[in-house]
Amino acid sequence: xxxxxxGFDYSRPLFYMVTIKCHAGRQALSKIVAPGxxxxxxxxxxxxxxxxNFHLGCKAIAPIECFSIMPDHIxxxxxxxxxxxxxxxxxxxxxxxxxxxLEAIVGMLMQALEGxxxxxxxxxxxxxxxxxxxxxVKVEGQLAAFTRYIRENPRRAWLRQENRRYxxxxxxxxxxxxxxxxxxxxxxxxxPVIEPFKCSRKWAEDGPEWREAVGxxxxxxxxxxxxxxxxxxxxxxxxxxxxxxxxxxIVLSPEGFGERWHPPRNKEALCARGRMLFLSLWAPQAAKPxxxxxxxRCHEMGDVLLGAKRLGMSNTLKSASPKGFAPTExxxxxxxSNTLKSASPKGFAPTExxxxxxxSNTFKSASPKGFAPTExxxxxxxSNTFKSASPKGFAPTxxxxxxxxxxxKKGDDE
Numbered sequence: 001x002x003x004x005x006x007g008f009d010y011s012r013p014l015f016y017m018v019t020i021k022c023h024a025g026r027q028a029l030s031k032i033v034a035p036g037x038x039x040x041x042x043x044x045x046x047x048x049x050x051x052x053n054f055h056l057g058c059k060a061i062a063p064i065e066c067f068s069i070m071p072d073h074i075x076x077x078x079x080x081x082x083x084x085x086x087x088x089x090x091x092x093x094x095x096x097x098x099x100x101x102l103e104a105i106v107g108m109l110m111q112a113l114e115g116x117x118x119x120x121x122x123x124x125x126x127x128x129x130x131x132x133x134x135x136x137v138k139v140e141g142q143l144a145a146f147t148r149y150i151r152e153n154p155r156r157a158w159l160r161q162e163n164r165r166y167x168x169x170x171x172x173x174x175x176x177x178x179x180x181x182x183x184x185x186x187x188x189x190x191x192p193v194i195e196p197f198k199c200s201r202k203w204a205e206d207g208p209e210w211r212e213a214v215g216x217x218x219x220x221x222x223x224x225x226x227x228x229x230x231x232x233x234x235x236x237x238x239x240x241x242x243x244x245x246x247x248x249x250i251v252l253s254p255e256g257f258g259e260r261w262h263p264p265r266n267k268e269a270l271c272a273r274g275r276m277l278f279l280s281l282w283a284p285q286a287a288k289p290x291x292x293x294x295x296x297r298c299h300e301m302g303d304v305l306l307g308a309k310r311l312g313m314s315n316t317l318k319s320a321s322p323k324g325f326a327p328t329e330x331x332x333x334x335x336x337s338n339t340l341k342s343a344s345p346k347g348f349a350p351t352e353x354x355x356x357x358x359x360s361n362t363f364k365s366a367s368p369k370g371f372a373p374t375e376x377x378x379x380x381x382x383s384n385t386f387k388s389a390s391p392k393g394f395a396p397t398x399x400x401x402x403x404x405x406x407x408x409k410k411g412d413d414e
Contacts, residue, residue, distance in 0.1 A: 003218045010102040013082045015137035017146040019222040021073040021129050028071040035155045046116035060100040068153040075150045133221030145192035160274045167272050170259045176308035183278040184271030193224035196305035199234035220247035229298050249276045254297035256282030
């Protein structure tokens with residue numbers, strides 16, 4: 001996590017979804033006790049108060065009303081307002097007005113939160129990782145998408161920790177206007193950001209296309225996923241960058257798989273933890289398809305996702321959610337054409353008994369719902385994750401053919 005968008009002015013008056021993570025070993029900021037419900041502790045209460053009042057000391061932002069305090073990370077929807085100032089007059093030391101950037105705002109907020117943590121625990125220690133992730137909300141539909149994503153974070157976390165076997169089954173889903181076989185966390189199809197990757201093997205390493213793709217991948221953090229076959233060298237590197245940034249992977253399989261299929265053990269664990277989803281348009285065949293057929297299928301699936309992105313991915317995902325994952329229509333607020341300019345959606349702050357009591361309408365998006373596993377829920381990912389795994393692990397090949405019998409066993413997860 002932590003790579004900012006190159007060349008972007010982070011002082012612009014927009015909404016930004018920010019995710020900050022705790023260092024391992026710090027006291028839990030909250031506790032997930034039921035779907036959509038967090039149990040408050042003294043740390044949570046202190047941090048809720050700090051976030052709600054932070055705008056009083058930082059005039060560059062509107063009140064932070066949409067946020068979710070998870071056990072080991074915090075999601076916030078920060079709105080930078082128009083910053084107006086004048087040059088300081090008098091003498092050679094006069095300096096021009098410099099608006100606050102998001103980096104400075106988040107730095108001050110983390111410092112304030114760590115101060116509250118120290119007051120409660122008596123421990124003077126660095127609570128949050130220096131690196132943090134941001135999504136820039138540029139499109140009106142994204143505002144509702146990220147709002148819902150933040151609001152539903154506790155519910156998705158509870159579903160993940162209580163129903164891991166749900167992510168170890170093959171099912172049918174509708175996505176990008178097509179019917180797919182799916183294995184893994186199908187809720188990834190409802191993330192606010194799904195970025196397709198279709199990288200040619202002919203691209204020169206560190207060439208312009210290569211650098212552009214890797215740069216996009218490095219920006220995909222919590223609340224986003226990369227989608228592709230992840231077979232070419234550039235695609236594998238992109239997969240590594242996505243994992244390092246905290247994002248998820250939607251892997252397209254050209255061979256197809258049936259209801260008893262499962263991926264290799266390490267990928268199966270990633271599916272169970274909500275970080276990965278396998279998709280295929282084809283049912284398994286008795287004989288392995290020839291290379292020409294596999295090549296054609298890879299391009300067909302890649303083109304489907306690229307076409308869906310051009311049409312607006314958020315409108316393509318509405319039918320993809322499994323029951324129990326998609327919030328009802330009433331969970332979303334009415335978003336008007338002026339929402340981005342004037343409305344700051346209300347947020348989620350866990351309460352002692354159940355969900356927070358918010359007087360205004362709180363609500364990820366005029367479309368999808370997402371799933372961002374917490375750090376503790378993810379297996380340890382190293383920079384060699386993709387290098388050590390053969391490309392066959394990402395595009396199921398002969399070695400991934402369905403075994404004669406498969407039944408998930410206790411202790412399968414790493």
